[in-house]
Amino acid sequence: MLLLLEFIGFYAPCSHSQVSNHLTLLAESLPSESSDSSLVPEPSSGNRNKCSVPGILYNTNTVEGFHALDKMKLLKEEAAKIWNDIVTGKAVEDCSMLSRFLLISFADLKKWSFHYWFAFPALMLDPPAALVNLRPASQWLSAAEAESLSTACNEWRNSKSTAENVADVPFFLVTIDPQSRATVRLLKDWDACQSDAHKILFGFYDPCHLPNNPGWPLRNFLALISAKWNLKSVQFLCYRENRGFADMGLSLVGEALITVSEGWKNTMPNAVGWELNKGRKVPRCISLAQSMDPTRLAVSAADLNLKLMRWRALPSLNLSALSSVKCLLLGAGTLGCQVARMLMAWGVRKITLVDNGKVAMSNPLRQSLYTLDDCLNGGSFKATAAVESLKRIFPAVEAEGVVMAIPMPGHPVNSQEQESVLDDCRRLSDLIDAHDSVFLLTDTRESRWLPTLLCANTNKITITAALGFDSFLVMRHGAGPFSHAHGFNAETAISSSADVHKIKDAKGKHRLGCYFCNDVVAPTDSTSNRTLDQQCTVTRPGLAPIASALAVELLVSILHHPEGIFAEGDISNNVIGTSEQPLGILPHQIRGSLAQFSQMTLVGYSSPSCTACCDTVLSEYRNKGMEFILQAINHPTYLEDLTGLTELMKSASAFSLDWDKDDDGGGGGDEDCVEI
Numbered sequence: 001m002l003l004l005l006e007f008i009g010f011y012a013p014c015s016h017s018q019v020s021n022h023l024t025l026l027a028e029s030l031p032s033e034s035s036d037s038s039l040v041p042e043p044s045s046g047n048r049n050k051c052s053v054p055g056i057l058y059n060t061n062t063v064e065g066f067h068a069l070d071k072m073k074l075l076k077e078e079a080a081k082i083w084n085d086i087v088t089g090k091a092v093e094d095c096s097m098l099s100r101f102l103l104i105s106f107a108d109l110k111k112w113s114f115h116y117w118f119a120f121p122a123l124m125l126d127p128p129a130a131l132v133n134l135r136p137a138s139q140w141l142s143a144a145e146a147e148s149l150s151t152a153c154n155e156w157r158n159s160k161s162t163a164e165n166v167a168d169v170p171f172f173l174v175t176i177d178p179q180s181r182a183t184v185r186l187l188k189d190w191d192a193c194q195s196d197a198h199k200i201l202f203g204f205y206d207p208c209h210l211p212n213n214p215g216w217p218l219r220n221f222l223a224l225i226s227a228k229w230n231l232k233s234v235q236f237l238c239y240r241e242n243r244g245f246a247d248m249g250l251s252l253v254g255e256a257l258i259t260v261s262e263g264w265k266n267t268m269p270n271a272v273g274w275e276l277n278k279g280r281k282v283p284r285c286i287s288l289a290q291s292m293d294p295t296r297l298a299v300s301a302a303d304l305n306l307k308l309m310r311w312r313a314l315p316s317l318n319l320s321a322l323s324s325v326k327c328l329l330l331g332a333g334t335l336g337c338q339v340a341r342m343l344m345a346w347g348v349r350k351i352t353l354v355d356n357g358k359v360a361m362s363n364p365l366r367q368s369l370y371t372l373d374d375c376l377n378g379g380s381f382k383a384t385a386a387v388e389s390l391k392r393i394f395p396a397v398e399a400e401g402v403v404m405a406i407p408m409p410g411h412p413v414n415s416q417e418q419e420s421v422l423d424d425c426r427r428l429s430d431l432i433d434a435h436d437s438v439f440l441l442t443d444t445r446e447s448r449w450l451p452t453l454l455c456a457n458t459n460k461i462t463i464t465a466a467l468g469f470d471s472f473l474v475m476r477h478g479a480g481p482f483s484h485a486h487g488f489n490a491e492t493a494i495s496s497s498a499d500v501h502k503i504k505d506a507k508g509k510h511r512l513g514c515y516f517c518n519d520v521v522a523p524t525d526s527t528s529n530r531t532l533d534q535q536c537t538v539t540r541p542g543l544a545p546i547a548s549a550l551a552v553e554l555l556v557s558i559l560h561h562p563e564g565i566f567a568e569g570d571i572s573n574n575v576i577g578t579s580e581q582p583l584g585i586l587p588h589q590i591r592g593s594l595a596q597f598s599q600m601t602l603v604g605y606s607s608p609s610c611t612a613c614c615d616t617v618l619s620e621y622r623n624k625g626m627e628f629i630l631q632a633i634n635h636p637t638y639l640e641d642l643t644g645l646t647e648l649m650k651s652a653s654a655f656s657l658d659w660d661k662d663d664d665g666g667g668g669g670d671e672d673c674v675e676i
Contacts, residue, residue, distance in 0.1 A: 079271030134254035338548030410524030478512025
C-alpha cells in the first residue's frame, strides 16, 4: 500500500557563515486533521523565517515497497509540475512552486527506524548555464548601492503589509536606479522594472552558506528566467543574512550566461535532484529508538530519579552496581511482590522469582503484582504471573520466573520422590550460584534452611524478611565460615568463655549470624496438623511493604559499603567505625512492631551450633553433598545431633536449681557446677 500526501516544507535564507539553512518539516507541514475540505495544508504566510514550499510524500507500508518505488518516474512527475507552472506563468504569481520537492519514506514502527529519501527536482538547461564573476555583493556593488540594497532587503523581510505579505516570498527582483537607490519588487513587476532601472538583479533566498556556490533554488529560477523572458545574461543575488539582517558580505552576486537553443522550451527539459548520501545516490536511514521506543523511554524516565538523587544528594551512588546486580527472590507472595517493586525502583534490572504456588482469590489485594485475571481457571503460577506483571510495569526489566518447590527439613520424601527432590536441590544451588544476592521471603521457617545453607557455602549476600501479625524481622546474613575474600576459616578462632558464641574472623571481627543462629532446635515441619489460621501468614496489611522496603534498602547499603557482606553490624546512634557511610548505618537486624509503632536495630553473632551456617554443617555438606541434604530432610533430629544441640538440650534438662534450699556456702564448690 502506498500513501500519497501533499504537505509543506519550510526554509529561510542562510543566517550563519558556517551553517546552511536546511529545508525543515514541522508538525504544521501536514494537513490539519480537522480539515475536511482539503488534504493540503495551508502554507505559512508572512513569516520571514518560514518560506513555504510545496512537497509530496510517498510513504510505503513495507521496506520492500520503499526500495521498489520507481524513483526516476516520481522525479520526472514532480519536475513536470514545475515546468508546467513555468510555462503557464503560475510560477511568476507564486514563485514557491519553483522549489517543489519530493519525499519517499518507510517507517518501521517496531524498531523505530525510518528510511527516507528527498528529491529536489532541478530542470537542466542544455547546455548548462555558466556562472561567472561570483563574489560577495559588497564587492560587486558600490558602497552606496550595497548599503541601499541592505536597507531595502531588511524592509522587504520585515514587511507587515496586510495587502500582500512578501516576507516569505523566496524569489524577487532588485532594481538599482542611477542614484544608487535599491528597490525590491515581485517577479510579476518585471515589465515595470525595464524603464526605471539602472541595474536589475534576480534575487532569491539562498539557504547555502558556501562562499563560492549558490544554493539549490537558483537552478529552477534560471529555467524560469530563460523560458519566460528569454534572457541570455542574468545577474543574480544570493541573499543571505547574519543575525536576522541582510549581510552584503555573505550575500553573493554573480552572472549566469544562458546559451540554450531557440526551441528548447517547446519540450520539458530533463531533471535531476535525488539527494546524495555521503556522495552516493542511496536513501538515508535514521533510528529514533532512543527517543520513541516506549521501552527506552521507560528506562530513561526510570533512571532520571536515581540520576537526580546522585546529582543532588548522593554523588557516590553507584548506578552501574545497582543495574548489574542479579537478585534471586525465593517466594513470590506478599513480600516477594513488594521486594521486586522496590528493587526496580532502585534501578535493579535483573530479578528472578522462585515459587511453586498459584495465585488465589485472596492474593491480589495484598500481593501487588497480581490481578483478578491471574486467579481465574485455577490460578496462574505466581512466579510466571509476577514476571509478566513486572514487564508490564517496566519492559526493560530482565525478569525470570521459576516454578519449583524448595526442599525442607522435616518434610520427608519417599524413594519415588527422592530424585525429583534432589533435582530441585541442584536447581536451587545453580540459581544461587548464578545470582549475587538472595532474598528469603518464604512463609515457613524450614523453607529458609536450604537456601541459607547454600548461600553460606557460596558466600552470597543473603537477606531475610519475616512477618508476624504485627511485627517483622529484616536481617542480613553474615559471611559464610569458608569465606575466601578474607582468607580465613571463620570458626578457627573462638574468644574467651565470655564470648563463646562470637565466632571471629582472621581480622578479629565477630562473624554475623544467620536466620538460624539463635535457634536451639533444628527447623522442622511447621504446617502439618495446623488449622487454616495457623497455616496462613496472618499479618497487618501495612507490615509487608515496610519490611520489604527495609530489606531492599539493606541490600543497597551493603552494595555501597566498602566491606560489603563483611561489614560489621551497626546500631542506631552508635555507628561502629570511624567513617560515616553515604547511606547511613548498615544494621545486622531490624525488628519492628506496628503495635508500638517502633523499630530497633540489633546485632546477633554466629553460633558454633547453628544448623545452617556453622563450620560443622557446611563441612558435612561439602563432604557428603546431596546425601547430607537428604538426611536433613528425612530425619528431624539429624541436624541437632550433628551440631551438638541434642547434647546441649540434655545438659540443660539435667541442670536444676533448688531455690528453696538454704545454702550458707558450706559445700558444693565446683563439683555442683555444670558447664553448658
